[in-house]
Amino acid sequence: MARVLVVDDAAFMRKVLTDALVAGGHEVVGEAGDGDAALDAYKDLQPDLVTLDITMPEKDGLATLRELVDIDPTARVVICSALGQETKVLDAIKAGAKDFVVKPFERERLLGAVEKAVA
């Protein structure tokens, strides 16, 4: 079981992710709707893993990831992106993301990525 911080600007996606993670036996310790809120929450909550959207207002997922890795080089991050953002996903993996899932995703794919990242 992992303690997870869910970061997505869409309230609907935060709930989809939260429900899937909880159903998979994980604990969602917090949610954030933008990059700055995600960084603050990470410092406060010290989660085992972060699910991170790419397209977000103000500070996007890639910029957030780079700052997160600066704060904690051991941070475990799974990127959640829409189809068509493959270059960004590649950049995110290079920046330290452990895995990615493409929206819309199957619950098993998300849980598999989370379990692999925290293993």
Place this chain on the structure above:
Amino acid sequence: MSPADVASAADALMRLGASTAEAVAKSLDAICPSPVERGDVTVVPGEESPFEGFPFEDGPAVAVSVHYVDGVTGGNVLLMTAPGARAIAAAMGSDAVAAPPPSDAASADDAPAADGPTELELSAVAEAANQMFAAAASATGVVLSQEVEIAPPDTRLLDSAAAACEAFDATPHAVSATFVVCGEPCRLVQLVPNAFVLRMTRALDEQGTEQLSGDGGLSALGIARRTEPGEERALDDALRDIRVRVWAELGRTRVSLGAAPELPPGAVLELDRKADDPVDLYVNGLRFASGRLVLTDEGEWALRLEEVAGRTEPVLAGDGFRPPAVASDPPADAGFRPPAVASDPPADAGFRPPAVASDPPAGDVTTEEEI
């Protein structure tokens, strides 16, 4: 802007519209339980509002806009009725997502709106639009040979076409595509600045005219192809499902705005074509072919194609375009007959545009495979 530039701009807009509409339709198909009905993709004339004609009278419509942030400028608006938005949200799983407890800070987002979709449903629709337009931006990026990034979606309720015009910055160009999603009308509007058109035109020019041969005429129809082998086949297959408007044009003329309403019954307007000149066939606003009008044995007009854009080999006699309802070939002796408007009408005939020169009703459209 020269006539050739205007044609190139229209071509670029049509290709942009077709590829984006296809990406949106495919995303909707993946989300919705019932097949998405694809409608027309049209370049909206400059003087018209791309939001006009949407059924706002049935209640506030939901508009999700997604703008480009890198690579190109402009944006997209997905307009849907409130029931349509709720249906898409349900298909996304909004009704299956557990409602948060009232004390949850995030629950402020999820309070029901005064009417129409809840905030959670609007968020689900916005996420759907985000996924659609990310895929569409990717397709556009292939044409431009450059990555195109999108901003997060912005969702709002609009109660009129005028409100929609106020909500989104006007652009010199707009492309509209219609769909029926879960039984509800849905419209994609692309707001396109001049700079985007110029970039698309340049990119398409660089791809060369070789696409006119060997691609089943898709390029001549204003529909872009990808250049990478696997993607090219998949995109072509998908594009072939797009329904396009087809019409024949007998000829044109110009009259002053003041004179047009004064035309009396019985007036004769001379067009710019001779009686034995070929008639042009248009597909989604682009001249695609020319041919001769013939009469079928059922007494309906048909067009026998003689020349098709991008094809140098002679068109076979059997390549004629007919309305889908006409099953048999024209009789061998059915030659060209000048349309009624080109000859003196009977005294009581009055002026009216010939039926084949106007846009056909929706039920008469045909797909490019039928041409």
